[in-house]
Amino acid sequence: MKPTVFTALVDLLPEAMLVLGAVVCLVLAAARRRSGIRTYQAVSGAALLAAIGMNFAYLRGMPAGGANPGYLAFGGGLVVDRFTLFMTATLCAFSLLTVLLGTLLSDRIRTHLGEYHAFLLLATLGAVLLVSTREMISLWVAAELLSVALVLLVGTVKTSRLGGEAAVKQLVLGVASSGVLLYGLALLYGVGGSTDLVEVAHTATHPNAALVLAMALTLLGLLGKVGIVPYQRLLPDVLQGAPAPVAGLLASLGVAAVMGLFLRTVVTAFPAVRFNWQALVAAAAALTMLYGSLLAVRQRSVRRVVAHLALAQLGVVLLGVLGLENQGVATVMFSLFTGGVAVIAAAAAITLVEGSGTSDTLAGYEGLSRRSPGVALTLSLAVLSLAGLPPLIGFFGRVFTVEAAVMNGWAWLLAVALPATVVGAVAAVRLVRTLFVAAADEDALPLDEPASARTVLTVCGVAVVGLAAAVQPLLALAGAGAGAVVPH
């Protein structure tokens, strides 16, 4: 069937839901009616749920074949395949959990609740577009939409100096990596003669210096957006300053979206310079794993511990990219999901603890298990899962990605991944020890736990433990999505 304008619009329905939600939030805010946070949460939640629902509707029409290519719209600007659908559902779920956490933030952003939720939905929109494109211009637009929305969210608490500082840092690093990315894309267009990455791969079949440079710049630009090694200061600094729910969003949704795009880009556009990009990714992965886990041990701030562990986990995720022929893409999708859940669980716990006025230091968290056993338990499970300790889902993600890389001949990375995991685990257990072993202050009160935050905690906590029993189905789901990306 020849696509018409109408069918193209139908393909955009999930995205349309997010835009609609954002517009409603803005209109509500502009109407000067003092709507409570519940209204905004309801609107955003409905938009996100609708987007997820649309996704499943598409999924019904797209049987899981070995390589189901899905279909294109807007000249490759929008790809609807099982990869997109898996990632979109994951991203919207992350966003939904973050919306629920907003309750705890509402006092501090009372004057701009509408904008907060609108930007949250726009960030999600950027993320969703990012994982469903294979065309340079829409890629660029989506990446910028995501970055800008996230910067605004990071600085959303206007009275917080740390938040402002984090936003500026993120903006500067974001612009720098955008610049690098733009150079890369421009060169790539010059080499390939098209903005469509698949066309580029067809044209640029001979490795030459220009193509290698284009590849390196593009990949470094993308990795910079998530703070992989040459940009390693990004995640810890921003996660330390941002409001905790936004920090969680950034490290789950932001990271998953960019890594999703990264996957599609390396796999699609650079078959000619395979060995070059694999070497680049391997080096970045090894350095990131080591940097993240080694520094996690030395941190005094709980947020920075989580941030460094998340960074080390990202290094492990990159390993999966190296194993792309052997289920590698599926393991990356799986790990992005598991890592995101763990990060949001940690963010929820941190939100609750800081909401009661506790400082963000290991000393402040001492004896949390007496004050709020549930929060302490979830936070422990989250960091242990991030560090990759069995029997939590993080362990499986880690094992699968490493397995995929080793099977593709990257055995030496095992010698980096194992020690890094041991060190990261020490850092995680150090935090757990603080929560459970140390005595709490005499006058420390139990935390105030609103129902919405408790829901997020429970959902994520149960997922971190319980999904370990459903690893295979989840991986199969990701595998069906990966089939759409990996060339055959």
Added chain:
Amino acid sequence: MAALAAWRNDVRPKLFFILLLVLETGVNGTLCALDYMLFSVFWAMELVPTFLMIAIWGGTMRMRAAQRYLVYGLVSLALLLASAFLLAFKSGQNSFDFDLTNTVNLVKAISFTGFWLAFAAFAIRLPVVPLHTWMIDAVTESSPPVAFLVSSVLTKLGAYGMIRIALGAFPTGAGRFGFVLAVLAIIGTFWGFLGAVGTSDLRRVIAYSTLGQMSVVLLAVAVGQAIALNGAVLLMMAHGLGTGMLVLLSGTIEDRARTRDIRRLGGLAWQAPRLAALWIAGGFTAIGVPLFAGFAAELMLFTGSFAAHRWATLLVMIGMLLNTGVLLWTLQRVFFGPAREAFARVRDATTLELFYLVPLAGVALLLGVFPGRLLPIINNGVLSIVSRINGG
């Protein structure tokens, strides 16, 4: 058992039992797993609970002990995973299944590397001499129920893994390096003896005797022969019972006498005859007095290993004799000698303590008198591994 021993634990009981059950899940899972990944999952599952249990309910140096435990445990896990990866990919099966991977004949170099990786992983847990410090600390510094778990249950997991994986999956490596293991076993027994002589801390004596006993198990692994391995499995049970009793009793004594310095103890048998009797039963099981389980086990083990490593067996036997001597000496110093004024009001074993200690002694005695009832069950499992070693 540990649950009963912890009956009087007033500090944060809920958390204690939660951690205990998670730990038990891990232990049972490890023993049931038939797949390397699953094995590793369960293997690591007890790490964090045990860490917390040592760190929360231990003695003055508990934090250091807990941290050592954790680091050693994590390194062990990493080594185990490395050997599992090696096995899965180099065997050409791409599977972590015990049955598939076990039957493949590996290239020599791979088999040797894999053997050493797996051996090192389990040697930490067993423990084998240069890697034993965590165990000494953990047994000494944690509360009696936890020390019981560490010395009686967790070290057994090391032995189980060593027999099941280091021997079962890498038979050629095990056959080739048997001599090295035998030497390590000799060092272990003597180290245990020296350590036990050199300390006056009751708990440390027991920890070092555990080291000596586990080195004997290592000798059986070095031999890799059916009778010796049967003996080793039986010895582990005997040790679990015997040393377990000693650890729990040392906790009781510490509780009553407010010290565990052997030099300050003495003559307790007059005030607490029941404790003394139980201690003797436990000690006899551990050192292998005839009629107790330890005797049958050691007899089988040494008979089996003598043919293969004569000198090593003789030396280990001498080491064991010395260890026995230390335990008897400790018994004498703690329970006999003149009654002391300070302990005049020491209470004897309570009903609760009798309730969990007497069955232990009973089972130890039963296993010693009728080891034949249990052996066919052990033998079944052992034979399948031995046949693989011999068949190459």
